[in-house]
Amino acid sequence: MRAIQFSEYGPPSVVHVAELAAPHAGPGEIRVTVRASGISPGEIRIRSGEMRDVVPLTFPYRTGFDAAGVVDEVGDGVTGVNIGDEVFGMTDSAARGANADFAVLAAWAPKPAAWSWEEAGGAAGSAETATRVLDRLAVGAGHTVLVQGAAGGVGTVAVQLAVARGATVIGTASERNHDFLRSLGAVPTTYGTGLVERIRVLAPDGVDAVFDCAGGALPDLVAIAGDTARVVTIADVTAAAHGVHMSHGVPADDTGNGTAMGASADPLALHGLAIAVTLADEGRLRVPVAAAFPLTEAVAAHELSESRHARGKIVLVS
Template identity: 40%
Template sequence: MRAALIRSFDGPESVEIADVVEPAVGPDSVLIEVAATSVNPVDWKILHGGMQAAIPHHLPMTPGWDVAGTVAAVGPAIRDLQIGDRVAAYARKDHVRDGTFAERVAVPERSWALVPDEVDLEVAACLPLAGMTADMLLDAAAVGEGDTVLVHAAAGGVGSFAVQLAALRGATVVGTASERNHDYLRDLGATPVTYGEGLVDHVREVAPDGVDAVVDLVGGAALEATPQVLRDGGRVASVIDPSVADRFGGTYVFVRPDRARLTRLLQLVAEGRLKVEIAERYPLEQAREAFLASKAGHVRGKVVVTRD
């Protein structure tokens, strides 16, 4: 089968398309005929070797943790799937080697969820990592009815989900983004503010008493401003900086497979209550270009890589 492959940690530029051995299907695994996958920042960080301290890596390597497609084979311990079922998965494993930027991928039982008929597989491929990260961040920050929550990088893949899911929880959402994305954030249900210089003043203009929770997707200066925008007793959750626990009493989040959560998010998409923004589409043969587009930043929504 064909797959995106790296043989060294030299970044997206080192990605090639090569013939590789089809993955084995273990007793608790499912083989997915890939329709689409999507790029997440962690993917191009892996291409640079930036995640080796967290998870064992093996070269040559196919990256990718998001996938949607149809079931091609099931392991003998699987009882609740049939060949041809439509599934999506957050396919992170205990080692990084056989990822989702391929024609077929084997994923463990804990990873997959059935895709409702109303949801296109390209759309479903955007949801696992980014959607579940957003939802877990909101849980970690205990965002609920009546809260005002500040979402940094609100127009990106995780941020756009966090805005919508926070609004569905009954929160008032303030989102940082460049001005070109302000109308987009308004459509998602957030009050947009410009990031960078003057951030604290911008937030205080729309939330004079401060915010109840901060969802951090960028770290750096935005996170440093937290004490100046957070109410006393407010909560902080970050997907970037583990030091939030010591500095702000917050929570660092690293997304984990969660079938029930992914099933719920897919159902929200099916019901039209959660929107998925696809910024760009690339065929598998142009996976390198897809990684480079994501790494360049300023992408609104998700970059998708399709089988065709």
């Protein structure tokens, strides 16, 4: 089968299509014929080497951790899913490998009928990440939440999940994306110089939580929140220097307490997949897709993600 991988840190050009033996579903797993799979900004940072001290790699490294497709193998002990079912889900955190013709999923949910394959292919990682961080920040009804970088793949989902919890959401993005953020339920503002003052105008009673999906503005975000414990980033590797938690996921049953994935790892919020299905079926959650590329154009997909100008999720289609 075809699979995307890289064998050294570097620019987008280090990723390539490899011909590999297809994986098989082990106990508690399923395999899917992949229709679409996601490109993650976090994985872009992993590929560049920016995250080498947080997420250690063994080369070659196969990319992709969320995918959607048709079940074609069911592992021992798996119930409630059959060959031929349409699902979306996530690979094992350490194994990855979703950017391929076949992927083994460790967690999954039924594909909502309202979603295209492209939407479903990029949904699981964003839903899990957004749920994990919103849970850590204890976001609920009546809270005001700032989502920094709200127009990206995780940000767009985080906005909608926070709105569904009953929170008021302020989202930062370039001005061209402000109407888009309004359509998701957020109050938009621009990022950059003057952010603290703009937020004080929009939220005169203060902000209860800050979810940083972009990086590069932690001093301002801490000032806005008033407490480092009320800020969580998924994008800024300088987090520890500012006393801020940087979240990335590790399975809840990891016996090493997340050490293999770095000290800042949090248990995966896999319940976020079921929440996403419910909201999608109710017409309250969509997964904006910035672009879809064939597997053979993975380099172009990484280039677009690295540009930081994509509105929504970038996916690869098989």
